[in-house]
Amino acid sequence: xxxxxxxxxxxxxxxxxxxxxxxxxxxxxxxxxxxxxxxxxxxxxxxxxxxxxxxxxxxxxxxxxxxxxxxxxxxxxxxxxxxxxxxxxxxxxxxxxxxxxxxxxxxxxxxxxxxxxxxxxxxxxxxxxxxxxxxxxxxxxxxxxxxxxxxxxxxxxxxxxxxxxxxxxxxxxxxxxxxxxxxxxxxxxxxxxxxxxxxxxxxxxxxxxxx
Amino acid sequence: xxxxxxxxxxxxxxxxxxxxxxxxxxxxxxxxxxxxxxxxxxxxxxxxxxxxxxxxxxxxxxxxxxxxxxxxxxxxxxxxxxxxxxxxxxxxxxxxxxxxxxxxxxxxxxxxxxxxxxxxxxxxxxxxxxxxxxxxxxxxxxxxxxxxxxxxxxxxxxxxxxxxxxxxxxxxxxxxxxxxxxxxxxxxxxxxxxxxxxxxxxxxxxxxxxx
Numbered sequence: 001x002x003x004x005x006x007x008x009x010x011x012x013x014x015x016x017x018x019x020x021x022x023x024x025x026x027x028x029x030x031x032x033x034x035x036x037x038x039x040x041x042x043x044x045x046x047x048x049x050x051x052x053x054x055x056x057x058x059x060x061x062x063x064x065x066x067x068x069x070x071x072x073x074x075x076x077x078x079x080x081x082x083x084x085x086x087x088x089x090x091x092x093x094x095x096x097x098x099x100x101x102x103x104x105x106x107x108x109x110x111x112x113x114x115x116x117x118x119x120x121x122x123x124x125x126x127x128x129x130x131x132x133x134x135x136x137x138x139x140x141x142x143x144x145x146x147x148x149x150x151x152x153x154x155x156x157x158x159x160x161x162x163x164x165x166x167x168x169x170x171x172x173x174x175x176x177x178x179x180x181x182x183x184x185x186x187x188x189x190x191x192x193x194x195x196x197x198x199x200x201x202x203x204x205x206x207x208x209x210x211x
Numbered sequence: 212x213x214x215x216x217x218x219x220x221x222x223x224x225x226x227x228x229x230x231x232x233x234x235x236x237x238x239x240x241x242x243x244x245x246x247x248x249x250x251x252x253x254x255x256x257x258x259x260x261x262x263x264x265x266x267x268x269x270x271x272x273x274x275x276x277x278x279x280x281x282x283x284x285x286x287x288x289x290x291x292x293x294x295x296x297x298x299x300x301x302x303x304x305x306x307x308x309x310x311x312x313x314x315x316x317x318x319x320x321x322x323x324x325x326x327x328x329x330x331x332x333x334x335x336x337x338x339x340x341x342x343x344x345x346x347x348x349x350x351x352x353x354x355x356x357x358x359x360x361x362x363x364x365x366x367x368x369x370x371x372x373x374x375x376x377x378x379x380x381x382x383x384x385x386x387x388x389x390x391x392x393x394x395x396x397x398x399x400x401x402x403x404x405x406x407x408x409x410x411x412x413x414x415x416x417x418x419x420x421x422x
Binding site for chain 1: 234240271272301308343352369371383398400409
């Protein structure tokens with residue numbers, strides 16, 4: 001194994017370092033966030049920093065990059081307090097990636113990349129019609145991370161749209177059966193296959209697989 | 212598609228809701244965090260809430276559950292300021308899961324589950340010898356999330372141990388070649404296969420795959 005230290009990492013060319021550090025964190029949940037601005041214009045952006053905060057209440061966070069780099073989704077969430085998070089599947093992974101282009105404000109990435117906004121359940125923000133696992137959130141808190149001018153944006157899950165046949169009897173969602181993709185770095189997309197589920201672990205006995 | 216709202220979610224049995232919400236967030240980076248306490252005793256815990264905060268400086272965060280549920284790793288990081296994050300591979304996924312059992316303080320999960328602590332590069336915290344992609348961090352900030360008594364723990368990457376042959380020319384790490392696993396929910400582990408990498412996206416032209 002090769003070992004790198006802080007001095008090595010700081011010396012690397014900017015894009016090399018970004019690719020490296022971005023993939024060091026491992027496979028990530030990658031999703032499309034749908035919003036509207038105060039005039040009702042739709043926006044869609046790809047985010048790979050979704051993080052589970054808690055299940056009761058159902059809180060989910062994402063990291064928003066500095067505002068100079070990623071202003072629109074953030075502004076829309078601040079303005080309306082509502083947004084959707086939509087899983088990505090192989091059939092539209094290229095369109096999903098394309099939403100990362102820096103489109104001007106007021107341009108709908110839905111139109112530009114060819115995905116379909118879906119308004120349902122009286123929610124102001126659009127879902128992605130093509131997505132098979134998707135949910136709406138109401139903004140709870142925005143926590144500034146002063147170390148690098150990013151933000152932890154936390155929402156509460158208010159609505160979930162999903163096919164029943166991928167939900168196991170114990171509530172676990174077989175997202176591999178919906179072919180939800182994950183990502184690595186800023187531009188790699190992956191399909192995943194179950195190795196095993198394991199029992200709740202207790203001291204004294206190695207947890208066994210769940211059949 | 213079936214639609215659930217907040218009232219439905221709140222009405223669910225506790226473990227059903229936890230399984231459901233925990234898998235709604237999508238595939239997650241799952242890793243082992245290695246620490247020592249102030250007496251130098253090793254600790255190892257599994258965490259599936261690793262999140263990329265930024266590449267320059269190289270900042271990586273994780274969500275620590277409320278202290279009553281997950282006290283040891285957090286206390287050790289607070290006490291020593293240093294920790295390691297280690298990718299998990301299929302050959303030791305069962306041992307990795309077993310570290311989630313509630314062992315008493317001072318018990319080394321390394322010993323209990325059969326993984327090997329590796330001290331190297333003058334870092335106080337142990338790496339997992341069996342891991343093929345691993346890094347050490349120095350604590351930068353702990354941000355309390357008052358909504359549910361969790362914490363965002365942010366560290367700066369100080370050292371990386373990795374095989375050169377999985378790093379692409381542009382710095383991207385082919386973590387699928389190291390067979391790093393990802394997780395879903397609290398107990399499902401997965402292997403991932405590359406669909407495609409895509410070019411940096413710009414308005415006006417759909418980004419193409421990187422060969």
